[in-house]
Amino acid sequence: MGKAHIKRIAAPKSWPIQRKTTKWVTKSTAGSHKLENSMPLGVILKEILNYATTTKEVKYILNQKKVSVNGKVMKNHKFPVGIMDVLTADKENYRIMLDKKGKLVTVSINATESKINPKKVINKTSIKGKRVQVNFSDGTNIISKENYQTGDTVVFSDNKPKEHLKFEKGALIYILAGKKVGQIGAIKEIIQKKGLQLTRIIFTQGKESSETLKKYTFVIGKNKPIVTLANE
Numbered sequence: 001m002g003k004a005h006i007k008r009i010a011a012p013k014s015w016p017i018q019r020k021t022t023k024w025v026t027k028s029t030a031g032s033h034k035l036e037n038s039m040p041l042g043v044i045l046k047e048i049l050n051y052a053t054t055t056k057e058v059k060y061i062l063n064q065k066k067v068s069v070n071g072k073v074m075k076n077h078k079f080p081v082g083i084m085d086v087l088t089a090d091k092e093n094y095r096i097m098l099d100k101k102g103k104l105v106t107v108s109i110n111a112t113e114s115k116i117n118p119k120k121v122i123n124k125t126s127i128k129g130k131r132v133q134v135n136f137s138d139g140t141n142i143i144s145k146e147n148y149q150t151g152d153t154v155v156f157s158d159n160k161p162k163e164h165l166k167f168e169k170g171a172l173i174y175i176l177a178g179k180k181v182g183q184i185g186a187i188k189e190i191i192q193k194k195g196l197q198l199t200r201i202i203f204t205q206g207k208e209s210s211e212t213l214k215k216y217t218f219v220i221g222k223n224k225p226i227v228t229l230a231n232e
Contacts, residue, residue: 005024005025005026005027006024006025006027007023007024007025008021008022008023008024008025011025012035012036013036013102013103014036014037014098014102014103014104015039015043015103015104016048016103016104016105017043017047017048018047025043026040026042026043026055026077026078027040027078028040028078028079028080029076029078029079029080032080032082032138032139032140033080033081033082033083033085033137033138033139034082035080037082037083037104037176038080038081038082038083038085038096038104039080039081039082039096039104040077040078040079040080040081041058041062041067041069041074041076041077041078041079041080041081041087042055042058042059042062042077042078044081044087044096044106045058045061045067045077045089046058048105048106049089049094049106051089051090055077058077059077061089062074062075062076062077063075066089066090067087067088067089068087068088069081069085069086069087069088070085070086070117071086071088071115071158071159081096082096082138083096083097083098083104083176083218084096084097084117084118084119084138084218084227085117085138086109086114086116086117087106088114092108093108093109093110093111093113093114094106094107094108094109095107095109095113095114095227095228097182097227097229097230098176098181098182098230099182099230100181100182100183100230101181101182102177102181102182105230107228107229107230107231108228109227109228113227113228115157115158116155116156116157116226116227117155117156117157118153118154118155118156118165118218118220118226118227119136119137119138119140119153119154119155119156120136120137120151120152120153120218120219121134121135121136121137121148121149121150121151121152121153121154122135122136122137122150123135123150124148124150127143131143132144132145134146134148134154136154137218142161144161146161146164148164149166149167150167151167151214151217151219152164152165152166152167152219153165153167153218153219153220155226163226165219165220165221165222165226166219167187167190167214167217167219168187168190169187169188169189169190170186170187170222171186171187171219171221171222172184172185172186172219172220172221172222172223172224172225173185173186173187173201173203173217173218173219173220174217174218174219174220174225174229175203175212175216175217175218176216176217176218177212177213177216178212178213178216179210180205180210180212182229182230183205184205184220184225184229185203185204185205185210186203186204186205187201187202187203187217188201188202188203188204188209189201189202190214198213198214198215199213199214199215200212200213200214201213201214201217203217
């Protein structure tokens with residue numbers, strides 16, 4: 001029980017689930033996203049979108065091959081679906097986002113936007129043959145000669161990189177943690193730190209300026225967001 005499930009009361013605060021209904025809730029399998037930045041597919045279908053009432057019903061739905069994540073059919077109800085992922089169920093499309101309370105939510109999107117899959121560059125690795133592997137926040141990676149830098153966003157469509165959004169002054173960012181979680185702003189200044197100190201940024205929202213860590217940001221556009229944000 002303990003390996004396949006976690007206690008509801010101990011589930012990540014980002015999960016918008018009822019805490020006192022039953023004792024246990026499905027735990028995600030290890031994979032692409034961190035636990036706090038994702039939810040198991042079955043939990044989303046059952047407790048967020050209300051497509052099912054039991055895990056047995058969830059498994060039946062998945063076996064019909066009508067549910068996909070980022071265009072790939074999914075049958076594992078424990079698969080972690082995380083921030084920016086697109087879930088398609090019964091021809092309806094949803095993107096996983098954060099609201100202004102730091103809760104993971106499903107945002108309804110149209111078919112055109114469902115083809116867009118932004119990914120944040122978290123690091124680059126040199127591999128055999130003097131090639132460079134670019135690693136993304138969703139656990140995926142590609143071999144590329146493009147000048148992608150840590151913090152940049154690469155927008156994929158049909159599993160191919162289509163657009164490069166640089167982490168630079170003026171870029172539009174989505175905040176992943178802190179007091180401004182779930183909101184957007186424009187980078188005003190990047191404060192590089194030496195040694196082990198983390199890079200910070202100053203970003204603006206209208207006339208207001210705030211500060212946060214670079215790792216809490218996700219570039220989502222130049223002049224306007226390329227994805228639909230959660231409504232409050």
